[in-house]
Amino acid sequence: MAVSSRSVPNRPWPFLLKYLKLRRWQFGTLAVLVVSAGTCAVAVQYGMKLVVDAMVTTDRVAAQVWPPLLMFLGLIALENILWRCSGWLGCRAIVATGADVRVDLFQHMIGHPMRYFAKHLSGSLSSRITATAGSTGAILSRLIWNITPPAVDFIGAVVVLTLVDYRMSLALVAFVAIVASIIIAFGIRGRALHRAYGQEAAVVGGELVDTVTNVWAVKAFSARERERQRLASAIGIEARAQRKSWMYLEKARVIHDVCLWIMAGTMLIWALRAWQSGSVSAGDVVLVSALTFRILHGSRDLALALVEMSQEFGIVAEMLEVIGERHAISDAPGALPVQPTQGRIEFRNVTFRYPDSKKPVFQHLDLVIPPGQKLGLAGPSGGGKSTLLALIQRLDDVQHGEILIDGVPVSAMSQDSLRAGIAVVPQDISLFRRSVMENIRYSRPDASDEDVYAAARHAQCDAFIRRLRHGYDTIIGERGATLSGGQRQRLGIARAFLKDAPVLILDEATAALDTKSERAVQRALQNLISGRTVIAVAHRLSTLSQFDRIVMLSEGKIMEDGSPEELLARDGLFSSLWNAQSGMGRVSA
Numbered sequence: 001m002a003v004s005s006r007s008v009p010n011r012p013w014p015f016l017l018k019y020l021k022l023r024r025w026q027f028g029t030l031a032v033l034v035v036s037a038g039t040c041a042v043a044v045q046y047g048m049k050l051v052v053d054a055m056v057t058t059d060r061v062a063a064q065v066w067p068p069l070l071m072f073l074g075l076i077a078l079e080n081i082l083w084r085c086s087g088w089l090g091c092r093a094i095v096a097t098g099a100d101v102r103v104d105l106f107q108h109m110i111g112h113p114m115r116y117f118a119k120h121l122s123g124s125l126s127s128r129i130t131a132t133a134g135s136t137g138a139i140l141s142r143l144i145w146n147i148t149p150p151a152v153d154f155i156g157a158v159v160v161l162t163l164v165d166y167r168m169s170l171a172l173v174a175f176v177a178i179v180a181s182i183i184i185a186f187g188i189r190g191r192a193l194h195r196a197y198g199q200e201a202a203v204v205g206g207e208l209v210d211t212v213t214n215v216w217a218v219k220a221f222s223a224r225e226r227e228r229q230r231l232a233s234a235i236g237i238e239a240r241a242q243r244k245s246w247m248y249l250e251k252a253r254v255i256h257d258v259c260l261w262i263m264a265g266t267m268l269i270w271a272l273r274a275w276q277s278g279s280v281s282a283g284d285v286v287l288v289s290a291l292t293f294r295i296l297h298g299s300r301d302l303a304l305a306l307v308e309m310s311q312e313f314g315i316v317a318e319m320l321e322v323i324g325e326r327h328a329i330s331d332a333p334g335a336l337p338v339q340p341t342q343g344r345i346e347f348r349n350v351t352f353r354y355p356d357s358k359k360p361v362f363q364h365l366d367l368v369i370p371p372g373q374k375l376g377l378a379g380p381s382g383g384g385k386s387t388l389l390a391l392i393q394r395l396d397d398v399q400h401g402e403i404l405i406d407g408v409p410v411s412a413m414s415q416d417s418l419r420a421g422i423a424v425v426p427q428d429i430s431l432f433r434r435s436v437m438e439n440i441r442y443s444r445p446d447a448s449d450e451d452v453y454a455a456a457r458h459a460q461c462d463a464f465i466r467r468l469r470h471g472y473d474t475i476i477g478e479r480g481a482t483l484s485g486g487q488r489q490r491l492g493i494a495r496a497f498l499k500d501a502p503v504l505i506l507d508e509a510t511a512a513l514d515t516k517s518e519r520a521v522q523r524a525l526q527n528l529i530s531g532r533t534v535i536a537v538a539h540r541l542s543t544l545s546q547f548d549r550i551v552m553l554s555e556g557k558i559m560e561d562g563s564p565e566e567l568l569a570r571d572g573l574f575s576s577l578w579n580a581q582s583g584m585g586r587v588s589a
């Protein structure tokens with residue numbers, strides 16, 4: 001597969017040109033093959049005229065029919081060889097382009113910030129990538145096999161007809177120009193319909209995947225019938241849009257058929273009248289009729305291919321609008337590949353607002369977390385805890401101020417090196433439908449098996465993994481469905497162990513666990529946090545009781561900041577929440 005650049009144009013023409021240029025030699029050779037084959041096809045008709053003219057003689061035995069027949073047969077063979085070569089090369093070039101398109105779009109898509117994925121359903125994104133690759137292939141194959149050959153036929157026919165009667169060729173040019181204009185205008189008007197169909201198809205793809213992802217809720221809330229109706233209604237809308245788009249093509253076919261019937265009739269009557277008057281030969285009549293029918297079929301192919309291509313263009317435009325969107329976060333030119341090593345984190349006068357929200361989450365926030373400190377973040381819902389964690393990982397850019405790790409602004413580091421220095425254990429560990437070994441190794445692809453076993457032992461999951469049917473080679477169900485919540489969590493901790501990053505983010509890592517699983521996970525976490533800078537978000541304050549420092553965030557402001565003991569003694573937000581949760585208990589040492 002050709003190595004292609006990362007940038008993806010978000011308009012259809014530049015997008016298509018990029019892939020044509022990427023394989024310029026293959027597509028250039030294809031153009032030569034197809035034009036040559038089309039030229040042979042026109043010459044074949046001329047060969048037939050020569051055969052007929054040679055036949056129209058009184059002395060049939062002496063008639064020179066063999067040389068033109070040989071030329072006729074030779075041209076047919078050459079034409080077919082050229083078509084087969086174009087098929088062979090076109091198949092390679094178009095399949096490879098489809099693969100490039102999918103890889104490039106995938107690469108571009110995963111560069112979008114997390115909020116992009118919250119906005120677009122994952123199913124609709126994947127179906128958009130597939131549809132864009134499919135439509136790109138369809139456009140290219142139409143260009144090669146449905147548009148170029150009739151165009152060559154047409155030019156060839158004009159040249160050959162000029163040899164018979166220049167007025168006929170002028171009439172043909174005028175006629176085809178009128179038909180092509182009508183069909184193209186029709187095609188352009190239909191783009192909105194084709195686009196609407198593309199949109200609806202993506203919506204259905206997204207709905208399907210969303211429902212499958214949430215199948216638990218569908219069953220738990222006895223919603224199968226509701227979901228069926230919902231999907232049926234979405235598919236109904238898509239089907240209506242598809243019908244409209246398709247019917248539009250049928251209307252184009254009718255217009256074309258009528259035009260061509262008139263054209264064929266006119267040309268044949270004209271040629272026969274000319275033959276009656278003796279100005280053209282019988283071979284010329286055969287030539288005119290053969291070329292006219294060829295143009296008839298060719299121009300139908302051409303017209304339909306143009307309309308269908310405009311449909312495919314509509315689809316590509318619609319798909320690129322979403323997938324090809326510019327990245328909201330990108331590496332600064334010359335971004336440093338420096339990785340955090342100490343783990344000192346500093347928020348310096350930070351103001352941040354989500355792009356689609358009016359109210360800032362933080363205004364002039366200052367916070368310093370020294371290396372190795374264990375900091376617990378708590379506070380009411382919507383206070384900004386998750387946003388603060390996201391900003392440390394540069395999942396979004398701040399509008400004012402700076403976030404520095406080990407004295408380097410996160411905006412000056414490359415995103416990959418920044419995130420290589422931060423390990424995250426979220427509440428819902430994302431696991432792939434791959435083996436346990438691959439899932440743990442995901443955080444450090446070059447880790448040896450021994451490293452993975454050691455990380456699993458530290459994370460208290462080695463024993464349960466070995467009890468699985470195929471041990472470390474067991475394939476985990478989609479999103480870890482074959483494991484318990486506590487087991488998934490410990491795999492997440494094993495990943496963090498393996499990554500061995502100086503900064504560790506725990507985002508409600510034990511929130512969804514029962515007391516027994518929580519104890520195992522807590523033990524694993526105790527092993528993990530030592531020697532690292534830790535920022536942990538927890539609603540259950542008891543999980544933060546061993547931490548060095550607690551920051552209480554409310555409406556983006558630091559309300560309280562100190563050790564758990566200090567905050568408890570202060571009688572503020574922390575102590576009231578603590579008392580509410582523990583029934584007036586004390587901080588355990």
Ligand SMILES: Nc1ncnc2c1ncn2[C@@H]1O[C@H](COP(=O)(O)OP(=O)(O)OP(=O)(O)O)[C@@H](O)[C@H]1O
Pocket residue numbers: 115118354356357361379380381382383384385386387388
């Ligand atoms: N993607 C987003 N787009 C717009 N606003 C957002 C987005 N994510 C969060 N917010 C808003 O930002 C504010 C802070 O949210 P955040 O999720 O950081 O709070 P939190 O303290 O983590 O809450 P919780 O404890 O419920 O998880 C809230 O007002 C929330 O509505």
